[in-house]
Amino acid sequence: MSNFDYEHMTMDEKLNLLWDDSQPTPLKDVKFKINAHFLKRNVQDECYRELMVSYIPMLPLLEKTVPFPDADYILYAHSFARCSDASDLVLRELRIIAEYRKKGAEIIVVGKAANAEALLNGSIDNITFWGDHFTEKLGKKFGFDIREQYFVYDDWNKFLAIWPVDGCLQQCAFCRRTYMHIRFESLPLETIKRALDHYRDVSPEKMETISLRAENLTEYGMDLYGYQRLPELIDLIASYDEVKHIEFPIGLSIGETTPEILDSLCKCAKKIKSLAMNIEVGTDRLLKLINKKHTVESAAHILKTLREANPSIELISTVMIGLPTETLGDICELARLIGEFEFDKVLCNYYLSAPRQPLAKFPPVSQGMREYHLKVLLDELCYTLRRPLEITAPVVYKKRDSRKVLRYKRGMKEDNEWRCCGYQDFWCQSHVILYRQNFQNK
Numbered sequence: 001m002s003n004f005d006y007e008h009m010t011m012d013e014k015l016n017l018l019w020d021d022s023q024p025t026p027l028k029d030v031k032f033k034i035n036a037h038f039l040k041r042n043v044q045d046e047c048y049r050e051l052m053v054s055y056i057p058m059l060p061l062l063e064k065t066v067p068f069p070d071a072d073y074i075l076y077a078h079s080f081a082r083c084s085d086a087s088d089l090v091l092r093e094l095r096i097i098a099e100y101r102k103k104g105a106e107i108i109v110v111g112k113a114a115n116a117e118a119l120l121n122g123s124i125d126n127i128t129f130w131g132d133h134f135t136e137k138l139g140k141k142f143g144f145d146i147r148e149q150y151f152v153y154d155d156w157n158k159f160l161a162i163w164p165v166d167g168c169l170q171q172c173a174f175c176r177r178t179y180m181h182i183r184f185e186s187l188p189l190e191t192i193k194r195a196l197d198h199y200r201d202v203s204p205e206k207m208e209t210i211s212l213r214a215e216n217l218t219e220y221g222m223d224l225y226g227y228q229r230l231p232e233l234i235d236l237i238a239s240y241d242e243v244k245h246i247e248f249p250i251g252l253s254i255g256e257t258t259p260e261i262l263d264s265l266c267k268c269a270k271k272i273k274s275l276a277m278n279i280e281v282g283t284d285r286l287l288k289l290i291n292k293k294h295t296v297e298s299a300a301h302i303l304k305t306l307r308e309a310n311p312s313i314e315l316i317s318t319v320m321i322g323l324p325t326e327t328l329g330d331i332c333e334l335a336r337l338i339g340e341f342e343f344d345k346v347l348c349n350y351y352l353s354a355p356r357q358p359l360a361k362f363p364p365v366s367q368g369m370r371e372y373h374l375k376v377l378l379d380e381l382c383y384t385l386r387r388p389l390e391i392t393a394p395v396v397y398k399k400r401d402s403r404k405v406l407r408y409k410r411g412m413k414e415d416n417e418w419r420c421c422g423y424q425d426f427w428c429q430s431h432v433i434l435y436r437q438n439f440q441n442k
């Protein structure tokens with residue numbers, strides 16, 4: 001019997017409960033002695049999808065846990081394993097757990113950390129790895145009716161988040177997909193329609209804004225139907241009168257945007273609030289190096305068509321600095337494209353190398369060089385922007401209160417200065433959010 005009314009709890013309350021790692025009390029009446037310390041502690045930086053889809057639904061199971069020395073089952077997850085090759089960290093922790101666990105206790109590794117299975121090579125006994133559908137598998141093992149949630153009303157952002165597909169069939173050379181196994185799986189279109197009909201009948205107000213999310217939305221349906229069914233999915237969502245706005249914050253791959261997908265996006269463009277398409281770099285040479293499927297020309301066609309269909313769509317992109325072989329020419333081209341494509345927001349990351357990535361064979365770009373390239377990008381943007389831009393970029397200066405950072409913060413002059421609006425951490429990097437209002441007239 002649960003102590004909590006999960007149905008009526010806010011997102012904040014649920015997350016606080018998930019992350020609450022206060023010492024559990026031994027419970028004589030628990031059916032299974034489960035310890036979740038390593039899961040609760042390590043998922044505090046977990047991505048939005050994993051939290052909403054997998055971990056929050058797991059709360060009833062995590063309510064009654066026991067201290068580590070008493071546990072017959074030890075749950076293990078690690079959020080770093082999702083975005084970079086954190087295998088050293090995961091392996092070290094798993095070996096420590098294996099050494100100090102109660103005799104006979106089983107370790108259950110869930111999520112991306114389950115990729116450690118191949119690296120452990122059988123060196124730890126009594127250990128289970130569940131990379132996907134682990135919420136259901138845990139529920140089945142311990143007798144809880146818990147399952148992953150692909151439709152979640154987010155009361156922070158006031159939108160209905162939908163994850164119609166998980167995984168990606170591409171192999172971008174900087175991506176963990178080149179060395180991790182992550183299952184590709186779509187939800188049937190009929191299941192999505194049933195869920196939307198249910199929301200329309202029971203709580204239509206929650207459908208006002210739909211946030212359609214996935215690592216690769218463009219490939220939706222390929223496993224079930226043998227072709228991309230994203231156009232039909234977009235048409236379906238847009239067909240509900242209750243849906244006033246649609247967001248695509250992640251998952252539209254430019255290289256896989258077919259004319260049919262572009263048509264569907266344009267048909268409902270007036271409902272589209274924001275849309276992310278990641279150009280990553282500014283030259284065809286670098287696009288080939290990172291194994292992206294688009295070209296500068298194809299990106300220009302798609303992004304300009306969308307902008308024409310609805311001039312007020314918020315266009316978002318991520319870009320990468322510090323790739324092997326990157327030159328100042330690549331950076332200047334990138335600045336030119338950011339201006340030409342009229343992005344409203346750009347998330348700039350430093351390229352992070354990982355030993356098992358294809359790009360690891362190239363000599364790395366030094367820290368000093370990538371910082372210099374970032375500064376050149378920011379300077380160049382001052383000449384290319386056609387509309388205001390918010391760019392979230394890695395913190396160039398080490399101390400947040402250094403004179404140079406303070407200069408950013410005070411940079412409110414009405415000329416070429418970037419204005420600092422805050423800080424954020426993404427992908428294990430600290431970022432500063434810069435905003436520039438002045439731009440070149442067309």
Ligand code: SF4
Pocket residue numbers: 168169170171172175176177215216253
């Ligand atoms: S499209 Fe995205 S998720 Fe897929 S391999 Fe490329 S970067 Fe990774």
